[in-house]
Amino acid sequence: MEQGRTQMDLSHPDKLLWPEAGVTKQGLLDHYTAVWPRMERFVVNRPLALVRAPDGVAGKQRFFQKHASPGMHEAIGKMADPEDGEELLYIKDFNGVAALVQLGVVEIHIWGCTIDAIDTPDQVVFDLDPDEGLDMNDVRAATLDIRRRLDGLGLPNVVKTSGGKGFHVIVPLKPKADWKTVKTFAHDFAEAMEQSDPEKYTATLSKKARTGRIFIDYLRNARGSTTVAPYSSRAKPNATVSVPVTWPEVENGVGPADFSIDGKALGKALKAADPWGDFDKLRKALHG
DNA sequence: GGGTGTA
């Protein structure tokens, strides 16, 4: 059995999944081949949610999937959620990604925990969701503000582009605290930001509260909630990718949608040092 | 994309 790469056959490898960007199903698999050394540890052995677009991102069909369908490829692992018995999905290796690509998966989302410790999250996520038309520089400034606050609390942090309109700031955790603890921490953190700068931030998701502001989406930190995985493609016309970056890059103006499949910026990023290389070393227990 | 249910 080949490890690390697959010869799994793709049906219709030349089908355009991102017609506007000219990215085919094979092109998507090639993307994952290129990023896999950096991506693997963030996606394997975690419950997943999938955004599937079997006819491409411009097609009619697009759906979100958290549970197994009958007959799914054996490279896609299934595990009963101890809470409700639903069959959660996960992958163990690159063959799993290949199987996802064959299914028309255009976004890979991860739970904030591994399958071996499903009740103790190993990360906190702050998902910055700006209102339409907010200046990208305001979003960068908000992201840097989150870093400053986390630094002040002595909490490790890394950042990635979302591939959409914002950034994701991640606190690597040792999986000690439970979901309630982690979500409450994230909620309190978001509310503190809103209180200190209510013109810029809101901790309330409603469109109304978000007008002209950035929603600090702490709700990603709930059991069963998911966030787009590092290096996942996005179901946007441009085939953007969520990419880990360094804090200096954010300071120097990197934008949330600056990276895309086959893009120059991504190729360059992959040649530089891994911005999240120390992720596992940085892990810290919340509270403790 | 593909299994399932209905004709």
Added chain:
DNA sequence: TACACCCAACGCCGT
């Protein structure tokens, strides 16, 4: 054989 259908789900918030 030929189709249509399904593919998550839940807490938060304003009313």
Added chain:
DNA sequence: ACGGCG
């Protein structure tokens, strides 16, 4: 209790 929302 319901609808919008992520």
